[in-house]
Structure formats: structure tokens, C-alpha cells
Amino acid sequence: MSAKFPLTLHQVLVRRQGKTVIGPLNLKLETDGxxxxxxxxxxxxxxxxxxxxxxxxxxxxxxSWAQDDPSKHAFVFQSPVVLRRSVxxxxxxxxxxxxxxxxxxxxxxAQWLARIGLSGKxxxxxxxxxxGERQKLAIARALIRKPDVLFLDEPCANxxxxxxxxxxxxxxxxxxAGTRLVMATHDMGxxxxxxxxxxxxxxxxxxxxxxxxxxxxxxxxxxLAAFLMGDIVV
Amino acid sequence: xxxxxxxxxxISIQKRNxxxxxxxxxxxxxxxxxxxxxxxxxxxxxxxxxxLWDISLRSLRVTLTALVVASVIAIPLGTYLAVxxxxxRRFVISxxxxxxxxxxxxxxxxxxILLSRSGPFGVLNLLFTPTAMxxxxxxxxxxxxxxxxxxAMRELWAEYHDLLISLNTTKxxxxxTLIRDGRRNLLTAALAGFGRAIGEVGAxxxxxxxxxxxxxxxxTAIALETGKGDFALALGLGFVLIGIAIVVNLAIHxxxxxxxxxxx
Numbered sequence: 189m190s191a192k193f194p195l196t197l198h199q200v201l202v203r204r205q206g207k208t209v210i211g212p213l214n215l216k217l218e219t220d221g222x223x224x225x226x227x228x229x230x231x232x233x234x235x236x237x238x239x240x241x242x243x244x245x246x247x248x249x250x251x252s253w254a255q256d257d258p259s260k261h262a263f264v265f266q267s268p269v270v271l272r273r274s275v276x277x278x279x280x281x282x283x284x285x286x287x288x289x290x291x292x293x294x295x296x297x298a299q300w301l302a303r304i305g306l307s308g309k310x311x312x313x314x315x316x317x318x319x320g321e322r323q324k325l326a327i328a329r330a331l332i333r334k335p336d337v338l339f340l341d342e343p344c345a346n347x348x349x350x351x352x353x354x355x356x357x358x359x360x361x362x363x364x365a366g367t368r369l370v371m372a373t374h375d376m377g378x379x380x381x382x383x384x385x386x387x388x389x390x391x392x393x394x395x396x397x398x399x400x401x402x403x404x405x406x407x408x409x410x411x412l413a414a415f416l417m418g419d420i421v422v
Numbered sequence: 423x424x425x426x427x428x429x430x431x432x433i434s435i436q437k438r439n440x441x442x443x444x445x446x447x448x449x450x451x452x453x454x455x456x457x458x459x460x461x462x463x464x465x466x467x468x469x470x471x472x473x474l475w476d477i478s479l480r481s482l483r484v485t486l487t488a489l490v491v492a493s494v495i496a497i498p499l500g501t502y503l504a505v506x507x508x509x510x511r512r513f514v515i516s517x518x519x520x521x522x523x524x525x526x527x528x529x530x531x532x533x534x535i536l537l538s539r540s541g542p543f544g545v546l547n548l549l550f551t552p553t554a555m556x557x558x559x560x561x562x563x564x565x566x567x568x569x570x571x572x573x574a575m576r577e578l579w580a581e582y583h584d585l586l587i588s589l590n591t592t593k594x595x596x597x598x599t600l601i602r603d604g605r606r607n608l609l610t611a612a613l614a615g616f617g618r619a620i621g622e623v624g625a626x627x628x629x630x631x632x633x634x635x636x637x638x639x640x641x642t643a644i645a646l647e648t649g650k651g652d653f654a655l656a657l658g659l660g661f662v663l664i665g666i667a668i669v670v671n672l673a674i675h676x677x678x679x680x681x682x683x684x685x686x
Contacts, residue, residue, distance in 0.1 A: 243587050258590040265584055265588075269581065269582065269585040272603040272604075282589055285589060
């Protein structure tokens with residue numbers, strides 16, 4: 189169980205240009221494992237993740253962590269951002285920010301390069317990697333700091349099956365090692381493979397949430413039932 | 423000896439130009455001037471003409487010093503303006519952009535007034551010294567470098583924004599990261615400043631005074647030779663100036679090239 193939790197969102201509201209993006213919504217995440225946020229495009233999944241991570245300004249309500257140490261949570265974006273540096277330097281960057289000793293940085297970088305299969309490309313410019321490699325690098329860079337919580341915004345969008353499987357393996361391994369995962373996806377297959385808890389968002393609000401398995405078997409709302417069936421829900 | 427070789431080249435060209443028996447067209451004379459200019463420039467370089475070297479080295483020393491000082495001011499400033507939002511930010515950016523277009527002669531005049539014996543900094547005795555020329559060049563090129571650096575850093579900041587915010591970086595860490603990763607764009611900004619400074623004549627003529635062996639640089643020497651009617655020699659010096667600009671640009675690019683075939 190992570191020391192970071194519970195994370196409590198109370199009456200959180202985000203408005204942009206006079207329009208409500210999400211909320212008001214309440215959510216409490218307190219177990220370890222994997223929480224998957226699902227919902228159609230524009231339902232507010234990304235905004236909710238950004239609010240939880242603390243990089244999105246809120247217009248109402250409160251977001252409270254049990255122990256707030258921003259260096260202990262990390263974020264992986266849908267379009268992986270890579271620094272204009274080598275692959276190895278990208279991995280080393282978060283550790284250098286924390287002033288980790290050089291020997292430890294090198295050891296951690298070597299370990300993660302091997303884990304994501306990029307040892308042979310350590311000195312390659314990260315901007316030259318393929319989409320899947322970039323996303324693996326972004327996830328490794330987020331995990332190298334050993335965060336308590338990792339937020340992921342559709343990390344496998346636009347990736348092929350092979351890259352998706354590799355990324356899911358890394359995520360499962362991290363969850364087993366104790367990292368709390370909170371991930372948005374619109375890939376219901378991925379949600380079924382990874383979710384322990386499920387949050388269904390629609391029109392900026394949490395429509396349904398709870399343990400994943402019962403929800404997948406018997407959703408309480410007709411909107412989620414339709415979404416799980418693959419229908420278009422707006 | 424340097425002066426003698428310059429004079430002999432100039433005299434031979436003047437003799438040819440004033441010879442009434444030569445019936446060449448305007449275009450032909452122009453081509454000959456260029457040819458003679460190239461020959462004069464080549465001869466001055468090949469013969470290691472001490473005066474040319476003295477002037478060229480002074481040009482480089484003044485310009486590169488001004489470039490370093492201006493870059494130290496302008497690059498962090500441009501980057502700061504890219505990452506930091508504050509009340510008069512847009513005004514400051516507009517001001518820097520406007521300062522890019524300031525006439526160098528006016529800057530020269532202002533620096534002259536400040537450094538003249540009766541001016542506020544007259545006690546420093548800097549007027550008609552290379553330092554005065556460096557000060558004028560710094561004022562001229564700082565807005566150029568800052569403006570180009572700001573544009574480049576703004577684009578990089580847009581790319582890095584979410585990542586650096588999510589990593590909970592401090593403002594200083596963001597600026598350092600942007601400067602490090604945007605160094606190639608910043609080099610372009612610095613080269614633009616170098617190009618502006620090495621070719622500058624108005625301001626440094628006013629504050630430097632074009633004193634032989636003290637403040638004479640390539641551009642002021644060209645202005646002087648042109649005034650004397652030694653066009654070929656002026657042209658030759660111009661070719662040397664262009665050569666220096668190209669060589670310095672290529673050298674900086676080569677030395678700072680960090681990416682080779684996609685590897686760092």
C-alpha cells in the first residue's frame with residue numbers, strides 16, 4: 189500500500205473559457221493496484237488525470253493527498269515528450285533533477301535501458317525513436333524515480349499490438365512492485381486486461397466507479413453498458 | 423611594411439584606372455575592380471600582411487567579446503521571457519523587438535555622449551578604445567540575440583512544458599534545460615548577433631574613432647579606404663571580412679555539432 193494514498197477529490201470543478209470541463213466531482217482512490225479511467229473522447233479523462241497530478245488548475249473543490257510529495261508521483265502523456273537528448277540522458281534526467289549520485293544514475297539507467305530493450309540505442313537521439321520506443325522511454329523515465337503513483341494518459345494510443353503488449357508488461361510489473369497506477373484509456377480490451385478499479389466518465393462527470401470485475405459483469409448504468417458493448421455514447 | 427604593400431596595390435590600380443589609353447566599358451572596369459580586389463585581398467592574406475592581421479584580429483576580438491557579453495545577457499533573458507509569465511511581459515518582448523531595429527549610429531551617439539569626458543561615465547576614459555566599441559556592439563546585438571532566442575525557446579517550451587511541469591522542476595531548472603536542449607537554436611541566435619556585429623561600422627566609428635593600431639577594424643578600414651578612393655583595396659578588405667564571417671560561422675557550427683548521424 190502506497191504511502192501517498194488516499195487521494196481525495198472533493199467537489200472538484202474545472203472550467204475553461206466559461207465552459208465546465210469536468211465536475212463537480214468526488215473521487216477517492218485508496219487502494220494499491222490499477223485504476224483505469226474510461227470514457228468517450230472529450231469526457232474529461234485527461235483533465236481528471238492532470239488535476240490529480242496537480243498540473244491542471246481547478247476552479248472549485250479540493251484535491252488532497254495523504255502526504256503530498258510531488259516528486260513521488262509521475263505522469264506519462266498520450267504523446268510522449270522526449271527531451272532533445274540521447275536515450276540514456278532522457279532516462280537520467282529525472283534523477284539528475286533530484287541530485288542522485290552519478291554512480292546510482294548510471295546503474296539505474298543501464299537497468300532501465302535493458303528493461304525496455306533499448307540498451308543498443310543508449311546514445312541515439314531520443315527524437316529518432318519510433319512511437320512505441322518513445323512511449324517505452326517515457327514510461328521508463330517516469331518509473332526510474334520509483335514513484336508511488338504513476339498517472340498515464342492513454343499511453344498505448346496509436347501503438348501496434350506488439351508495442352502495447354510490451355508496455356502493458358512493464359506496467360503490470362510496476363504495479364506488482366508497488367507502484368499505484370492510474371490510467372486513462374478508451375481501449376476497453378486494455379481496460380479489461382489491466383483494471384482492478386474502474387472509473388467511467390461521461391460529459392465531465394464520474395458516471396460510475398468501483399471494482400472493475402463486477403462493473404464489467406453488470407454495469408449499473410445503461411450508458412456504461414452501452415459503452416462496454418462498443419456503442420457510441422455521448 | 424604592411425602600409426607599403428597596401429599602397430603599392432592601390433597605386434597600381436589607380437594608375438590603370440586613370441590611364442586614358444585604356445578604353446574599357448563600365449562593366450569591364452567593374453569586373454577589373456573586382457578582380458583586382460580579389461587579387462589584393464589574396465595578396466594581403468598570403469603575404470601575412472601585419473596591418474591586415476592586426477585589423478582583422480582586432481575586429482574578431484572586439485566582435486567576439488561583444489558576442490560573449492551579449493549572449494550571457496540575451497540568452498537567459500530570452501529563455502526567461504519564454505517560461506515566465508509576468509505583468510509587463512508582452513511589453514518587454516515588444517520593446518526588445520523594437521530595439522532590434524535601432525539605428526547603430528544613434529546607439530553610437532548615445533554611447534559617445536555617455537562616455538565623453540563631460541558624460542556620466544567620462545571618468546572611465548573609455549571613449550576611443552576597443553572597450554567603447556564593445557559596449558556599443560553589445561547594445562546593438564543584445565536585442566537581436568534575445569529576440570531570436572526568445573522565439574526559439576518559446577517553441578521548445580511549448581514542447582517541454584507539460585513534461586517539465588509534471589517533473590516538478592524549479593524555474594531555474596527549466597531555464598537550464600531549455601538552454602541546454604535548445605543550444606543549436608541559440609547558436610543560430612548568436613551567429614545572427616555575430617553577423618550584425620562584425621559588419622557594424624556606424625556606431626564603432628563614432629565611439630572608436632578609427633584610430634590606426636588602436637581602434638581600426640575591418641569595417642572602419644573599408645570606410646576609410648573607400649573615402650580615399652582605393653576601391654579595390656576596400657573591396658579586398660571586404661572580401662577578407664566576408665571570409666572571416668564565413669570561417670567563424672563554419673567553425674562554430676563544426677565545433678558545436680553534437681549530433682552526428684543521430685548519435686549524441
